[in-house]
Amino acid sequence: MLRTALCERLGIDLPIVQAPMGGAVGPDIAVAAAEAGGLGMLALAWSSPDAVRAAIRATKRRTERPFGVNLVLDAPQDERLAIVLDEGVRIVSLFWGDPSPYIARIHDRGGLVMHTVASAAEAKRSVAAGADVIVAQGWEAGGHVWGEVATLALVPAVVDAVAPVPVIAAGGIADGRGLAAVLALGASAAWIGTRFLATVEAESHPRYRELLLAAAETATVHTELFDIGWPDAPHRVLRNATYDAWVAAGRPSAGGRPGEGEAIGRYPDGRPILRYDVESPKANTRGDLDAMCLYAGQGVGLVRDVRPAGDVVRSIAAEAAAVLARLGRG
Ligand SMILES: Cc1cc2nc3c(=O)[nH]c(=O)nc-3n(C[C@H](O)[C@H](O)[C@H](O)COP(=O)(O)O)c2cc1C
Numbered sequence: 001m002l003r004t005a006l007c008e009r010l011g012i013d014l015p016i017v018q019a020p021m022g023g024a025v026g027p028d029i030a031v032a033a034a035e036a037g038g039l040g041m042l043a044l045a046w047s048s049p050d051a052v053r054a055a056i057r058a059t060k061r062r063t064e065r066p067f068g069v070n071l072v073l074d075a076p077q078d079e080r081l082a083i084v085l086d087e088g089v090r091i092v093s094l095f096w097g098d099p100s101p102y103i104a105r106i107h108d109r110g111g112l113v114m115h116t117v118a119s120a121a122e123a124k125r126s127v128a129a130g131a132d133v134i135v136a137q138g139w140e141a142g143g144h145v146w147g148e149v150a151t152l153a154l155v156p157a158v159v160d161a162v163a164p165v166p167v168i169a170a171g172g173i174a175d176g177r178g179l180a181a182v183l184a185l186g187a188s189a190a191w192i193g194t195r196f197l198a199t200v201e202a203e204s205h206p207r208y209r210e211l212l213l214a215a216a217e218t219a220t221v222h223t224e225l226f227d228i229g230w231p232d233a234p235h236r237v238l239r240n241a242t243y244d245a246w247v248a249a250g251r252p253s254a255g256g257r258p259g260e261g262e263a264i265g266r267y268p269d270g271r272p273i274l275r276y277d278v279e280s281p282k283a284n285t286r287g288d289l290d291a292m293c294l295y296a297g298q299g300v301g302l303v304r305d306v307r308p309a310g311d312v313v314r315s316i317a318a319e320a321a322a323v324l325a326r327l328g329r330g
Pocket residue numbers: 019020021022023024043044045070071072094095116137140141142143144170171172173191192193194195280295296297298299
């Protein structure tokens with residue numbers, strides 16, 4: 001009932017994509033999502049060439065199902081893309097900018113290009129440049145947020161602009177009701193991030209997961225505050241003490257913010273984590289975790305338990321099927 005033409009094209013059973021989330025997902029979650037019938041995604045935009053190769057090989061060893069790799073275009077990705085294609089990955093997702101310099105190279109190797117956009121006009125440009133699948137990211141989304149239009153308004157506008165090119169909806173989808181809703185809007189699948197942060201296989205720190213479970217739909221802010229490592233890039237995070245202290249100080253610009261330059265933790269390799277750093281806490285991060293950058297979308301209010309990622313895929317699919325059956329009877 002849920003299978004869409006895009007499922008056929010990607011070779012998956014369910015229209016559910018485990019969204020790429022830099023620093024929070026790896027082979028474990030991609031394998032779990034893929035084995036459950038969804039599309040697993042690796043986020044390798046900042047990984048070293050060796051780490052890119054290793055993550056892809058680790059995923060391939062454990063699943064024969066399709067999975068994809070995501071690269072963020074704020075910096076050149078030629079070297080990583082060459083490795084991704086050489087390793088046999090044929091689903092490539094591009095985010096944060098113009099995909100056109102990369103598309104021919106992916107197509108030449110028989111690959112499929114997914115491009116994340118935030119408006120109908122951008123979606124049209126992307127399809128004209130050769131993108132095969134459009135991901136429409138609404139501003140409810142967790143992590144870095146490309147645009148400012150909410151999912152409910154964005155998805156049908158993008159669907160109309162690029163039909164028959166398939167559109168995947170991202171931002172604020174955390175359960176089967178959300179999946180059913182975006183299918184009703186004309187999307188071919190849901191691209192789900194925040195819900196997967198609270199899974200057994202995610203690389204997020206247990207304290208970060210606790211904060212996600214406790215958060216209501218009102219708990220996030222859209223800001224550019226956490227900018228060390230990636231400046232001028234809007235993102236959505238849980239509102240925390242770092243954000244509140246900055247607001248109390250009158251929202252000063254970078255250089256004059258409270259606690260600027262202060263180390264609030266350490267990575268396992270001993271590097272300090274500075275206040276306003278872009279990296280979110282992983283399992284082995286130490287320090288004042290609550291004050292770090294805690295990416296989350298508005299759908300966080302629907303995240304109430306930590307479960308295996310495969311269960312999340314299956315339960316979202318089952319709930320969406322039940323919702324659609326109920327609506328069909330109405
Ligand atoms: C912790 C985190 C990290 C993310 N990293 C990436 C990334 O590396 N590449 C990317 O294209 N999108 C990234 N995103 C955005 C997601 O792919 C997706 O668009 C978003 O999570 C969807 O909204 P939702 O969180 O409401 O489900 C990230 C999101 C989160 C929450």
